[in-house]
Amino acid sequence: MTRPAVRIRDVHKSFGSTEVLKGIELSVPKGSTTCLLGPSGSGKSTLLRCIAFLEETSSGIIEIDGDPLGFAEAGEGRRTRLSASDIRRVRAKIGMVFQQFNLWPHMTALGNVTEALVTVQGMKRSAANEIGNRQLARVGLSDRGHHYPSELSGGQQQRVAIARALALSPDILLFDEPTASLDPELTGEVLNVMRELAETGMTLVIVTHEIGFAASVGQKIAFLDHGKLLLDGPPAEIFGTPRHPRLEQFLETYLDRGAATLV
């Protein structure tokens, strides 16, 4: 059996005295789409941000394709912090798409997509632009390269953000509630791009409230509640009856937001 793309072992995370992740165990198989679901405050976004190393775990180990991220085991439950270059190397396998898009406002769409190719990888401007244009075409925005983020709709901005992440050809792409800041009529275009990505066999980890999308595209559903991983399995099993009472409660809350389609 191949190594999982992401392996999370007994991860805890506290902000001050509040523990938001309480011993998470999860593995993300390569080439699959995993959706993290859960009510607000369940810790799903924090978990995703830990996988991106935007938050540091308080204890436990996260491995990306077998390599420890940020901290390595040092025996007897202790861990050592890895060097900045190690962190950068492992992190280069991960791309991230944010809820707020986080496009750099002073650069065009193409500039956003090619920035890291030029600055970080030292690629020539022309070669970077070629890749950038290809990625923009992939998300259906080949004619928007010279627009600034402020001139694009929310859905277009989020697709540029996806292209920006794709340009660095990551092994794993993380999505943190990618449609939560969008007007309802704009979520479709972003979800479609994500669905296409899932079909290409890329490893995706998605925090979302789009339960219909999770049920149809996700190969694995992880349901978090109060910092614990309550359920973990294929959608048919998770959403099939009998359902876990906490999940049932959660689904009821979101029924009017698309969950109706799956029941």
Place this chain on the structure above:
Amino acid sequence: MSTRLFELMLWAAGKTVLLSAISIAIGLAIGLLVCAAKLSPKKLLSIPATVYVSLFRGVPLLVQLLLIYNLLPALGILVPSEVAAIAGLALCTAAYQAENLRGGFNSVPRGLIEAADMVGMSPWQQLRRIRAPIAFRLTLPALVNEMILILKASSLISVVGVIELTRMAQNLSASTFRPLLFYSVAGGIYLAICWLVAGGGSLAERLMRTGSSR
């Protein structure tokens, strides 16, 4: 007012603009250093920077100017009064500009830096490519405002003997006994310069907001 006298006023106005512009530029450079020191985690840098900002913002500019103008010769440094005036204005505006810049850097949305982090930029690359350009755009309105403040405050350097717009108006009113005329003309010129700077500032802001793509 004869053309000759009006020309004198305009020449003095030019000097006001020139001295203010030099002070703003030097003040921006010092302000950047002070801002960097204040944002530094090292106390050895951040505490002196904090004291600098508090001191130069807490003492009236007139007192600063009088002090510098008299302190330099007392220390054996003999410079033209223009230089002392620029030093005074620049040191003062630096404190304000440092605070403006700090505000700009602190208002760069966290997510934009996280996005830079995720694509592998080093801290230095993040500063150069993301934080500094965005902070500069956020600081621009405050910078324009500071330019206007310094243009007006530069009238105080008349008391250390620099012949600029205010001093010229003073001299001409004294010799012609027409203070109403000359101070009104001086006021009008200050007003025009301030409006020009404000107008230029909002134009620059508009260009930057759309990203100057068109």
Place this chain on the structure above:
Amino acid sequence: MSLDFSIVWQQFPQILSAFWNTIWIWIVATILAILLGFVVAALRRYGPLWLNLLLRLYVEVIRGTPFLIQLFLLYFGGPFIGLSLEPIPAGLLGMTVYGSAYFSEIFRAGFAAIPPGHIEAAECVGLSRGQIVRRILVPEMTMLVLPQIVNMAIILMKETAILSIITVPELTLVVGAIGSQQYAFVEAMTMLALFYWALVELSGWLGGLAEKKLSKFRFAH
């Protein structure tokens, strides 16, 4: 250079009276400027258009010209139009006019920042116009503008030094004169600078305290 601060202290009574002048001129001018600024802002918002435009010109002219030029116009130009003022009244009047333009802009922004929904909500629950002003507008306005009012008051404290140029016997004039007489100008000015610094820091601290005391509520977003 020998720093000898004791000389300055020998003139203590004179300095004390100058300090008193600085303080009272500052406080009186600030209060008058706040009142005038509020009236200007209110007239601009609720008065006729021509008055709004006229007052806008007033605000723009005051804010677009140096305080020193305004003082010179008043003090040296005034007598030519029958307005001969002693230094202190001239300084007081100049500072009031100068400050009022800035305060009016603070109030104008304050008026504009009160969400119209708050007034509509008050109308819906049946509050009268007077009650709306007293119970909704004034408390919300106070919260919105207080930090800037404090800030501007501190700026005015520093601007009192400029009154020395039209020979108002306040701190900068008196301490400077003593310094010159005693050939200890730098020492005198250093002490003066430190004194202003302390005064400004103290006012800032008191202002912050007042804000905290008054901020029983915050604007929800």
